[in-house]
Ligand code: VGL
């Protein structure tokens with residue numbers, strides 16, 4: 001069985017938000033259109049405490065998009081975003097959420113960032129997503145959302161490692177950095193992921 005996982009389609013990642021991904025708004029109608037092709041639709045939600053160490057604001061003298069070390073890992077310092085309970089952390093109001101059966105929140109530990117929907121960046125703690133997918137009998141995981149070079153990429157990488165078939169819907173994602181996304185796509189293809197376009201899925205379904 002196949003599932004669609006909507007990654008971090010939250011107001012802060014949409015133009016006008018605190019960590020806007022260019023064109024992020026352009027994937028929403030498309031992801032709404034894709035949902036009926038799937039028996040199971042899930043979502044992830046970036047969900048940080050205000051004290052999160054991935055925020056430049058929590059490192060005096062540091063600016064957003066500089067890098068530092070966190071838990072021994074290279075860490076990009078982000079603008080404050082997706083703070084628990086804030087408007088920016090909400091799913092985009094244009095995103096259809098009524099068919100989403102479960103939401104996996106991530107980034108809740110202030111000491112470590114969490115790009116993947118499965119684990120934090122140090123693979124120290126699981127969100128339970130892998131177990132959920134297995135219990136629901138999901139073998140093929142289709143990915144859409146934001147950002148292509150961060151949370152979509154790291155979710156796809158973990159999914160491959162966990163043994164799921166991974167299909168990234170390329171036009172249903174947008175990246176923070178085009179070059180980084182190019183490298184991410186090459187790495188995913190090498191790892192056995194498929195990249196598809198939404199029109200191919202929509203055509204197949206007719
Ligand atoms: C993301 C940077 C920081 C993402 C989340 O959803 O891709 N990127 N937090």
Ligand code: ZN
Pocket residue numbers: 046047048054081082107
């Ligand atoms: Zn984040």
